[in-house]
Amino acid sequence: MDYWPSINVVTKYVYSKTVQNSDWENTVFLQLVEELKNLKIQEVEQSDAKSQDIQVWGSSELIQVLLTNDLVDELWLMIHPLTLGIGKKLFKGGAIPAAFHLESCTVTQSGVILAQYQRKGKVKTGTFRD
Template sequence: MRKLIVLEFLTLDGVIQAGGGPTEDTSGGFVYGGWQVPYSDDLIGKVMEKQMNMSFDLLLGRKTFEIWAPYWPEHSEIWPKVMSVTKYVASNTITSHSWKPSVFLNGNIVEKIQKLKLEDGPNLHVYGSANLVQTLMQNDLIDEFWLKIYPITLGSGKKLFMEGTIPAAFKLIESQISQTGIIIANYKRAGEIQTGSF
């Protein structure tokens, strides 16, 4: 059985859209593309190097796949593993692509991802994929969040936690703070919400 891990770069107000560059995703009139770049430092580089070299398969939404497919083959020296891992893509419109190995999941995405999680194999890592992540959260399919929280607010853009997020408890399993103020925090699912009274 494999874990499904969502790895996201986000702002203090939860925006995950287009952290890597100005033209990455301008949908909805988003003008702050590239907001991650000024905060890059040695620690975030080391954390990403470690995560990018683990054993994993990718699970991506269609839009993220379409951004990545032309980029990573041209920059594979940065992340060689991304070329050989299986890329599972949630899409009802794409059925094949030259960036292989790729498997396209259409129809009942939730059911197909549930089956994927039950298989033997490496953990499934999800990057970006804002719409897909909402579906994963609503159906309680996420085992861990590995977050990089940047010290800025943007006020608009695609967010990680939106309407429809189910109540769920998590346990912090690893944390660090970079020199530029990025909070690196990994959480694993820890059952149901507990309440109390003071």
């Protein structure tokens, strides 16, 4: 782990139905949605300067579980200017309706949009001008 020495310092949560061990220190394995919900409750209860966000990097399946169970407070999206025609979808059937507010947005020189969205309560219907 010389290329990423700090990975062993932080607690890592792995949501998997098959993998149950890792060479990384401080790794906790979760298998049930209830364990994810408890982790979220712990995050809220410990919301102080020392608490850390729960982040997901590159797991489209875990994102679906979190969206379906109303466990997403914030989205950081990288939108690339290309179409592939096929592939994994971020918002498949099952995600609960939720409103988000654009908190920040940056466009890179290559046209990639980096967008940060914060949860903003319930969905309100209307027109795009509302």
